[in-house]
Amino acid sequence: MASTLFTPFPLRDLQLPNRIVVSPMCQYMADDGSANDWHLMHLGQFAMGAAGLVITEATHVSAIGRISPRCLGLYSDENEKALARVVDFCRKYGVAKIGIQLAHAGRKASSLPPAQGGKPLTAEQGAWKTVAPSALPFGPGWHVPEAMDRHALLAVKQQFVESAKRAARIGFDLVELHAAHGYLLHEFLSPISNQRTDEYGGSLANRMRYPLEVFDAVRAAWPKERPLGVRVSATDWIDGGWTPEETVVFASQMKAHGCDFFDVSSGALDPRQQIPFAPGYNVPFGEKVKKESGMATMSVGMITRPQQAEDIVSGGKADLIAIARGAMDDPRWAWHAARELGGEALYSANYQRCTPAVWKP
Ligand SMILES: Cc1cc2nc3c(=O)[nH]c(=O)nc-3n(C[C@H](O)[C@H](O)[C@H](O)COP(=O)(O)O)c2cc1C
Numbered sequence: 367m368a369s370t371l372f373t374p375f376p377l378r379d380l381q382l383p384n385r386i387v388v389s390p391m392c393q394y395m396a397d398d399g400s401a402n403d404w405h406l407m408h409l410g411q412f413a414m415g416a417a418g419l420v421i422t423e424a425t426h427v428s429a430i431g432r433i434s435p436r437c438l439g440l441y442s443d444e445n446e447k448a449l450a451r452v453v454d455f456c457r458k459y460g461v462a463k464i465g466i467q468l469a470h471a472g473r474k475a476s477s478l479p480p481a482q483g484g485k486p487l488t489a490e491q492g493a494w495k496t497v498a499p500s501a502l503p504f505g506p507g508w509h510v511p512e513a514m515d516r517h518a519l520l521a522v523k524q525q526f527v528e529s530a531k532r533a534a535r536i537g538f539d540l541v542e543l544h545a546a547h548g549y550l551l552h553e554f555l556s557p558i559s560n561q562r563t564d565e566y567g568g569s570l571a572n573r574m575r576y577p578l579e580v581f582d583a584v585r586a587a588w589p590k591e592r593p594l595g596v597r598v599s600a601t602d603w604i605d606g607g608w609t610p611e612e613t614v615v616f617a618s619q620m621k622a623h624g625c626d627f628f629d630v631s632s633g634a635l636d637p638r639q640q641i642p643f644a645p646g647y648n649v650p651f652g653e654k655v656k657k658e659s660g661m662a663t664m665s666v667g668m669i670t671r672p673q674q675a676e677d678i679v680s681g682g683k684a685d686l687i688a689i690a691r692g693a694m695d696d697p698r699w700a701w702h703a704a705r706e707l708g709g710e711a712l713y714s715a716n717y718q719r720c721t722p723a724v725w726k727p
Contacts, residue, residue, distance in 0.1 A: 372384045372709025384709065385686045386419075386675070387420070389666050390424055399426065409456050410460060412460075413464065415697070416699045419686075422449075424467050426468075428441050428522070430476070431550065433477055445532070462712070465539055466541055467542045468526060469550075471496075472550030473553060476509055496509045499567065500567070504636075530588045534587075541594050542594075542595050543577075547633070551576070552599055555574065558602060558608075560573050581625060593627065594625065599633055599634060600654075602636055613651065614659050618661075629686075630655055631667060646668060649667075652683065664684060664687070665678055669689060673706070675689075704722075
């Protein structure tokens with residue numbers, strides 16, 4: 367039987383050659399938000415054959431929206447030039463489509479990279495004032511963010527728009543807005559981090575309002591033939607938090623606003639979360655969103671084996687599969703999956719001599 371994982375998938379005018387996506391992965395290697403040679407290697411290796419679509423790490427829309435001082439950004443001309451160099455490189459030598467994840471870290475900004483402990487920056491380390499829907503810290507010892515007023519809401523929305531315009535100029539094929547993992551847009555959705563009393567807090571409709579406004583503004587600025595999707599955490603994994611049922615409502619609303627796909631992850635809003643990690647642990651959430659809202663979905667989280675990925679897409683549980691650590695481990699993931707499943711992966715012309723048609727390991 368033919369492999370479903372290796373069938374194309376259309377999103378607006380973009381034709382993805384297969385259903386495999388390299389998931390965004392922060393590298394904490396940028397200089398003042400600008401990509402450098404590390405990113406040529408990191409994204410370049412994936413562009414050569416890990417997947418049909420490679421999505422950049424969380425790329426922040428402002429300097430204070432960065433998770434750490436070494437995070438990638440797209441808020442200055444220098445950032446744009448540096449990222450354009452990386453995307454041009456991937457296009458020149460690679461075969462994958464290239465997407466960008468646009469993000470604002472909200473109350474989880476101003477921290478050290480995980481390899482240095484991941485804790486909030488101290489004043490000596492250059493901590494900055496963070497912003498969020500409400501003045502509630504992520505956890506004990508974390509920065510108390512400033513609750514965003516009307517001016518801040520407009521300013522951050524405009525930053526998303528400006529970054530999307532820069533992404534369009536660079537020539538990205540697709541944008542994914544980061545509304546997961548406890549970052550700013552997720553903080554608006556969850557009743558744990560959003561305790562506002564204005565029209566942006568309280569009811570589900572109010573909590574969804576700001577992410578929907580940001581989406582609409584970006585959609586209007588991003589070329590209409592190119593797809594725009596959203597990454598969500600389907601649950602906060604904590605009582606009183608954001609739920610899968612609310613995620614379905616959010617997806618239905620987003621679909622009506624022209625959203626092309628939901629990338630369904632979970633958690634990271636509150637350190638008290640209890641996540642039952644297991645292979646494919648987010649798949650049931652993505653399946654629920656797909657079946658109940660009709661939104662195209664990407665599943666992510668401990669999907670590592672080709673047959674596992676094949677079963678998820680051929681079983682109608684997701685349209686696309688995102689792979690993070692598995693792609694770092696094997697930057698030729700799609701080639702090896704194609705060999706196992708009898709599919710056809712893309713190779714650059716000068717690597718044709720190791721295709722299964724002419725060479726067997
Ligand atoms: C090194 C690393 C960096 C990550 N950075 C991001 C990120 O920038 N944006 C994001 O949405 N998720 C990020 N994630 C989460 C992954 O995209 C993915 O959702 C998660 O690792 C589960 O998938 P996996 O089991 O295939 O690794 C990161 C994960 C890793 C391992």
